[in-house]
Amino acid sequence: MDIKLCCHYCEKQGSVRKHGKSRAGIPRYRCSACGRTFQTRYIYPGNEVDIYPLIQARLNEGLSHSDIANQLGINVEIISRYIFMTDKNIK
Template identity: 35%
Template sequence: MVLEAVACKHCGKTQHVKRYGTTRAGTQRYRCFDCGRTFVQTYTHKARDPLVKERITQMVLNGAGIRDTARVLGVNRNTVSAQFKKNRAARAVVKSSM
């Protein structure tokens, strides 16, 4: 049996990551005791992935439209719009550049 080290999706550390139950769908959840956040290794919905959320913010800040961002990342445009509304820093930068 080969044990694979699971790295935290948020802080990247592997030392204090423990199994932390399962999701409703039965996917294994993990908890990082360094940053205190929970995560799963592979997300069933792209919109839940923190990397996709970060890319949405970056693309909008770089001037990409909502529909273009949704098409490139393979998520719904409502997801892009909701993520943009949640991120106050991104809105402030876009407003100041107008």
């Protein structure tokens, strides 16, 4: 049984191929449809795909940026980048 990976960006299945390994030895993948590369898991939690909904939930709770960073184990710059990107998409 062969499991087909889905692209993290364009969500197409069947166009994902192996694309080497990261420095930490984690397999990398490349989507031939959109040309982007990704990993299925990361060592640093700030690179995970599902980190942004977690940031948004904690911002909605009224937590400070440093409290969110400490809870999620990420850098405060990730939170600033998220806020910048959401403000950019709204305007």
